[in-house]
Amino acid sequence: MLRDFFIALSQNQFLNQAARKYGLKLGAQSVVAGTNIPEVMKSIKELNAHGISCTVDLLGEFVSKKEEATEAKExxxxxxxxxxxxxVDAHISLKPTQLGLDIDYQFALENLREILQKASGYNIFVNFDIEDSxxxxxAYDILDDLLREGFDNVGTxxxxxxxxAEEYIQKYKDLRIRIVKGAYKEPAEIAYQDKKDIDANYLKIAEWHLLNGxxxxxxxxxxxxxxxxxRFVEKHNIPKEKYEFQMLYGFRKDMxxxxxxxxxxxxxxxxxxQDWYGYFMRRLAERPQNLNLVVKQVFNKKTNTIIGLTAGAFILGRMSKRKK
Known part of the structure; x- marks a missing residue:
């Protein structure tokens, strides 16, 4: 129920638009590392100083206009x-839909090819985020096309x-792979619904890729x-050069x-x-416990709310209605 609620919020265009306008007032900077390139570079340098590398994601997805996709590419x-x-010690994460996958396949392919070429010239890795079913x-098709062209600075x-998931992990075993649980609402015919099943499959494919990928x-x-x-990597003597742990900016900082x-x-x-709201709601849908990790950071005394993201959704609505 809670997972479905957060997914519904992530898809609410009214709240997404309101969040773009009022995000900083709600403390969005706690989960988003800036609104522009100088700000995000500053955040990356701070993390690098602690021995932490970064993957950078320009927020935005499901683009439907070529000019928007071209702007995202630039x-x-x-x-x-x-x-x-x-x-800085950083690489790129991107979503194919942000580069025009829903508009025209060849158009998106050209945009992604240009990005990979630029990144390759600087020896920078690019990761293809995978979205809904x-x-x-x-997305995998466009990745396959680019791999056939000889790009070796890309993973998924x-x-x-x-x-x-096991089929995908084996197919792409020769790539750098990020393993996540999944954050979209998917039917039981194609996706596990129970947390225990998802966790078990996560461990299964992670262990396989650690040994073979x-x-x-x-x-x-x-x-x-x-x-x-x-414990698994220690037991199997897997060198640290073959894996990393990864978390989201603003979550479990101490860990x-x-x-x-x-x-x-x-x-x-x-x-x-600016497009932080849908991203953040899906992170909460992926693991509702994440709410406990950031609620104190996202909602402070200035917002006059400490009762969680549900209140935040209503606050966005109220703030927007007052301006009408």
Missing amino acids: NILAVIEAIHENK AHVQP VVQAYFHR KFTSIATHDHHIINHLK QLQLAKEGYNFCTYVPFG
């Missing part, structure tokens, strides 16, 4: 340039809640899974610092931009 190219100029195969994501990004805030996989301090490779997923 902004991502600017981020790549900034990573190079600032000499309607876009999984088209496998979502553990899909029944076909090129490089594994263990992307979770779940300390039970983290502790299990820490992020502790894992880096323990000598593990650690990467923080660093989103920036």
